[in-house]
Amino acid sequence: MRPKFKRTHHSSRTTPAGHGVNRALQKRIHRGMPSTVPPRVVHVTTVHQPFDPRIFYKQLASLRDAGFDAHLIAPHDRDEQEHGIPIHALPPPETRAHRLLLQPQVFRTARSLDAALYQVHDPELLPLAFLLKAATGARIVYDMHENYRSKGALLGRALRALERWAFRWLDHVLIAEESYRSIVDAHAVPHAYIANYFRPIGDDAPVGNGAIRETPTRLLYTGTLAKSRGLRTMVELAAEVRRTSRPETLDLVGVCHHRDQRAWAEERIRTEDLGRVIERVGWDTYVPPLAMPPHYRRADVGLALFEPHSNYRCSLPTKFYEYLYYGLPIICSDVPLWRRFVEQHQCGAVVPPGEPEAVLAVLDDWQAHPDQYRQCAENARAAAPQYRWEAMGHRLVDRYRSLLGAARVA
Numbered sequence: 001m002r003p004k005f006k007r008t009h010h011s012s013r014t015t016p017a018g019h020g021v022n023r024a025l026q027k028r029i030h031r032g033m034p035s036t037v038p039p040r041v042v043h044v045t046t047v048h049q050p051f052d053p054r055i056f057y058k059q060l061a062s063l064r065d066a067g068f069d070a071h072l073i074a075p076h077d078r079d080e081q082e083h084g085i086p087i088h089a090l091p092p093p094e095t096r097a098h099r100l101l102l103q104p105q106v107f108r109t110a111r112s113l114d115a116a117l118y119q120v121h122d123p124e125l126l127p128l129a130f131l132l133k134a135a136t137g138a139r140i141v142y143d144m145h146e147n148y149r150s151k152g153a154l155l156g157r158a159l160r161a162l163e164r165w166a167f168r169w170l171d172h173v174l175i176a177e178e179s180y181r182s183i184v185d186a187h188a189v190p191h192a193y194i195a196n197y198f199r200p201i202g203d204d205a206p207v208g209n210g211a212i213r214e215t216p217t218r219l220l221y222t223g224t225l226a227k228s229r230g231l232r233t234m235v236e237l238a239a240e241v242r243r244t245s246r247p248e249t250l251d252l253v254g255v256c257h258h259r260d261q262r263a264w265a266e267e268r269i270r271t272e273d274l275g276r277v278i279e280r281v282g283w284d285t286y287v288p289p290l291a292m293p294p295h296y297r298r299a300d301v302g303l304a305l306f307e308p309h310s311n312y313r314c315s316l317p318t319k320f321y322e323y324l325y326y327g328l329p330i331i332c333s334d335v336p337l338w339r340r341f342v343e344q345h346q347c348g349a350v351v352p353p354g355e356p357e358a359v360l361a362v363l364d365d366w367q368a369h370p371d372q373y374r375q376c377a378e379n380a381r382a383a384a385p386q387y388r389w390e391a392m393g394h395r396l397v398d399r400y401r402s403l404l405g406a407a408r409v410a
Contacts, residue, residue, distance in 0.1 A: 062393030230305035
């Protein structure tokens with residue numbers, strides 16, 4: 001039966017009738033549990049793997065450190081507890097249809113955890129979150145950190161309609177990009193900007209005083225690999241390096257989910273002997289954040305040679321913040337927002353998308369004028385502190401405390 005709704009006297013937002021106070025908190029009071037018991041919060045995803053940096057190592061870790069009882073429901077091969085965060089495993093789905101079929105299990109698992117607040121990371125989970133709110137009275141937070149609006153026309157319209165409906169009853173929305181602010185402002189939904197800034201994972205050694213090499217020859221790309229994210233351009237770049245016997249090497253560190261694209265790249269690498277230039281790490285498997293620092297530390301330049309796509313016009317790749325932290329000058333596609341970032345910090349160069357020759361021209365210039373390369377590296381290091389996660393983590397914790405009426409969590 002569809003839950004009845006009433007409007008609270010202090011807001012135009014709709015909430016399930018009788019749910020002014022969270023039931024999970026009411027139960028704890030009724031059971032005589034001490035007020036120092038930390039509020040339980042549960043993050044839910046069926047799209048992302050459990051150790052997604054934003055979800056696990058940034059948001060959940062910050063909440064754990066602030067004293068919340070933080071849990072995660074996500075696709076995984078087993079239930080386990082990692083770094084003090086219990087992971088409640090879902091069968092890893094292979095398709096969107098499989099993910100939707102998981103929702104009854106997701107609901108049962110989430111409800112059994114009896115949380116004070118649930119945060120969902122995927123728009124397809126919004127109907128489930130609505131049911132959780134109706135069944136438990138828990139606060140519901142939605143994290144908008146992927147640009148789903150650029151999907152196919154039919155899917156894009158469906159997701160936009162789903163979000164518009166959810167904005168009527170969500171307690172809070174987190175946005176990972178400033179460009180999303182106009183979307184939530186148009187619906188007067190409470191929200192907070194939680195940028196996906198960098199949090200060092202498994203690397204406590206200081207970076208700032210390391211030596212900067214004179215000749216930048218080791219190129220690095222980190223993250224999801226796809227033709228739209230520059231895979232074709234980077235393979236062409238490696239082919240030109242091999243053909244002209246240049247000194248550069250290219251590390252591709254990440255997973256390529258598209259079998260046809262992996263097969264295309266593998267054929268090029270095999271037939272053109274590009275294995276002497278390209279080193280692949282991960283490729284068909286996810287590379288955990290804990291394995292990333294050595295690749296950053298041995299690199300000279302960070303690449304982001306994405307193809308022109310509406311999905312990339314309004315957001316900065318999180319790899320930019322990672323490259324800055326490790327003092328890597330950036331060579332990226334000439335996207336207006338990206339150009340402004342690089343020019344603001346004088347930390348690299350922009351090139352026309354799909355033109356590996358332009359990348360080599362930048363490298364030629366830096367190798368001929370090492371002082372220019374060195375200055376870009378120093379500028380990258382100088383800019384990095386303003387893109388660290390700590391301030392975002394504090395902002396997230398403050399929003400949670402406000403939503404739960406908890407001025408201080410033990």
